[in-house]
Amino acid sequence: MGVLLQLLASLGACLAAYGISKGLRLIYDELTSPLRQLPGPKSSSFIYGNFKEIRAEGDSTAQERWVQEYGSTFKFRGFFGTTRLYTTDLKALNHIIVHTDIYQKPEATRYNISRIVGSGVLVVEGDKHKQQRKVMNPAFGPSQIRELTDIFIAKSLQLRDIWAADNAEHGGTSRVEILSWLSRTTLDIIGLAGFNYSFDALNENHEMNELNAAFATLFHAGTRRARDDGPVKIAQQTMSRIGNQLLRESKASIRDKSEWKTRDLLSLLVRSNMDTDLPPHQRMSDQDVLDQVPTFLVAGHETTSTGTTWALFALAQEKAIQDRLREELLAVDTDTPTMDELNALPYLDMVVRETMRLHAPVPTSMREAVRDDIIPLSKPFTDRKGVVHDTIKVRKGQALHIPIVVVNREKSIWGEDAMEFNPERWKSIPQAAGTIPGVWGNMLTFLGGPRACIGYRFSLVEMKALLFTLLRAFEFELAVPAKDIIKKSTIVQRPVLATDPDAGNQMPMLIRPVTRS
Numbered sequence: 001m002g003v004l005l006q007l008l009a010s011l012g013a014c015l016a017a018y019g020i021s022k023g024l025r026l027i028y029d030e031l032t033s034p035l036r037q038l039p040g041p042k043s044s045s046f047i048y049g050n051f052k053e054i055r056a057e058g059d060s061t062a063q064e065r066w067v068q069e070y071g072s073t074f075k076f077r078g079f080f081g082t083t084r085l086y087t088t089d090l091k092a093l094n095h096i097i098v099h100t101d102i103y104q105k106p107e108a109t110r111y112n113i114s115r116i117v118g119s120g121v122l123v124v125e126g127d128k129h130k131q132q133r134k135v136m137n138p139a140f141g142p143s144q145i146r147e148l149t150d151i152f153i154a155k156s157l158q159l160r161d162i163w164a165a166d167n168a169e170h171g172g173t174s175r176v177e178i179l180s181w182l183s184r185t186t187l188d189i190i191g192l193a194g195f196n197y198s199f200d201a202l203n204e205n206h207e208m209n210e211l212n213a214a215f216a217t218l219f220h221a222g223t224r225r226a227r228d229d230g231p232v233k234i235a236q237q238t239m240s241r242i243g244n245q246l247l248r249e250s251k252a253s254i255r256d257k258s259e260w261k262t263r264d265l266l267s268l269l270v271r272s273n274m275d276t277d278l279p280p281h282q283r284m285s286d287q288d289v290l291d292q293v294p295t296f297l298v299a300g301h302e303t304t305s306t307g308t309t310w311a312l313f314a315l316a317q318e319k320a321i322q323d324r325l326r327e328e329l330l331a332v333d334t335d336t337p338t339m340d341e342l343n344a345l346p347y348l349d350m351v352v353r354e355t356m357r358l359h360a361p362v363p364t365s366m367r368e369a370v371r372d373d374i375i376p377l378s379k380p381f382t383d384r385k386g387v388v389h390d391t392i393k394v395r396k397g398q399a400l401h402i403p404i405v406v407v408n409r410e411k412s413i414w415g416e417d418a419m420e421f422n423p424e425r426w427k428s429i430p431q432a433a434g435t436i437p438g439v440w441g442n443m444l445t446f447l448g449g450p451r452a453c454i455g456y457r458f459s460l461v462e463m464k465a466l467l468f469t470l471l472r473a474f475e476f477e478l479a480v481p482a483k484d485i486i487k488k489s490t491i492v493q494r495p496v497l498a499t500d501p502d503a504g505n506q507m508p509m510l511i512r513p514v515t516r517s
């Protein structure tokens with residue numbers, strides 16, 4: 001007994017000493033930080049730092065104000081006053097995005113995501129990440145997406161028919177909450193195109209099916225501080241059982257090479273993992289492959305439904321642009337275009353680009369330096385002592401912010417109308433936009449470098465299929481004043497009503513059938 005107490009006491013002392021030394025280390029780091037002379041906003045909360053303003057002003061207005069006031073490179077405060085580096089400098093961002101060996105996802109973010117999705121490509125770092133991307137990249141190529149386009153179209157048509165029936169029932173115009181419908185549609189799409197699994201979420205009488213329910217439970221647990229209690233355990237078991245079944249089916253479907261009919265992402269990935277050119281040590285384990293199932297769900301579902309929702313939001317406010325786009329789409333004489341036919345529509349392409357620029361569904365990302373580094377700059381900055389710097393020194397552990405949507409909307413790059421929705425700007429983009437280090441479309445929406453979004457081609461064709469089908473069938477109008485729609489950011493930036501934020505994410509619209517002359 002005495003021994004146990006002694007042990008506990010010394011354990012307690014150890015923990016206290018650890019806590020204190022950790023705290024002192026933090027203070028020491030702050031006092032000697034190479035960033036201490038950087039300008040930046042005053043912390044507004046002891047615990048939350050400036051995160052309060054960032055959260056309160058969902059639509060990046062706080063960050064845009066800081067850039068105005070402090071220039072392209074400054075610092076702000078994170079939890080407990082820790083320094084965060086903020087830069088919109090394109091050379092610096094390029095350096096950060098390209099050097100994935102130095103700039104990685106913060107430990108806490110990775111822990112949070114891995115609780116939901118396991119160790120999928122979204123959370124692994126270093127060699128493991130390289131290995132997974134190498135095996136997975138081929139599944140996301142243009143010719144693979146071409147083969148999935150009929151799924152995007154079929155699901156878009158199913159949604160069209162549901163809305164058309166609702167229209168008919170209401171004698172013409174009906175009010176629909178488009179975000180939740182688009183979310184069901186993209187869930188069905190990622191199920192079928194991702195792993196040949198039918199969520200059937202668009203089915204009116206659907207009960208939430210097993211995988212969807214399991215995923216929802218895990219997602220809930222991952223974003224809250226829930227322990228691995230009963231429901232979570234059961235959800236994990238369900239997820240793993242269904243995942244294993246999908247993996248078995250994928251393997252079975254490709255065992256006979258002449259029967260390679262399956263074209264879902266999981267099967268393609270299994271196939272690429274079995275490629276005889278791949279050295280055995282570079283193959284992914286079954287568990288690694290399984291972890292990609294919830295990863296595709298997290299990364300590919302709400303992002304695309306939100307993007308499509310913001311496109312329709314922009315078009316609902318700009319009647320002339322909506323009409324012009326519809327005119328282009330109605331000139332196509334099939335309801336079931338191929339990927340190449342969709343990509344050949346110039347105005348649709350410009351509308352999608354402009355939506356992705358102005359309403360990037362993932363507005364920011366975070367990184368942490370895993371070792372000391374010097375970041376090059378295209379524009380020198382002046383610190384609070386008046387000293388001019390043409391590089392930024394960062395220390396191991398330094399957290400930094402990747403301001404996706406702020407760069408997408410910078411007036412110094414895009415001109416005075418940067419905040420306006422103007423698809424025409426894509427006819428000839430400003431030279432400055434050419435140096436934005438994004439994987440797609442001169443914007444940071446899908447990030448860039450080795451950790452760029454693997455699914456960007458998938459989501460672009462998916463959004464085009466949805467817009468093509470829905471705009472040919474309906475006219476869209478906001479059901480509430482535009483200023484009542486505000487953005488609320490968790491990871492994906494979704495709409496809520498300013499007048500009723502507690503009602504949750506929504507985008508209410510009035511839709512009516514298009515009358516063809």
Ligand code: HEM
Nearest residue numbers: 122299300303304307361362365446447451453454455459
């Ligand atoms: C409009 C739709 C989408 C947007 C805006 C988007 C945006 C992004 C962004 C910003 C990242 C980088 C996150 C970070 O490192 O901080 C990312 C990564 C990723 N995205 Fe997407 N995404 C979209 C659709 C999709 C789809 C449809 C899929 C899959 C089918 C997908 C799969 C992934 C995966 C697996 C990663 C992790 C890549 C890695 O770390 O190597 N995304 N996406």
Ligand SMILES: *[C@@H]1O[C@H](CO)[C@@H](O)[C@H](O)[C@H]1NC(C)=O
Nearest residue numbers: 108109112222223224225226
């Ligand atoms: C991780 O999740 C917790 C809740 O479990 C949340 O409070 C925290 O902000 C999250 N941290 C990050 C870095 O996402």
Ligand SMILES: *[C@@H]1O[C@H](CO)[C@@H](O)[C@H](O)[C@H]1NC(C)=O
Nearest residue numbers: 192193196253261262263264
């Ligand atoms: C799904 O599986 C069925 C039966 O094996 C197959 O015919 C179909 O092509 C598959 N779909 C996809 C998208 O792989």
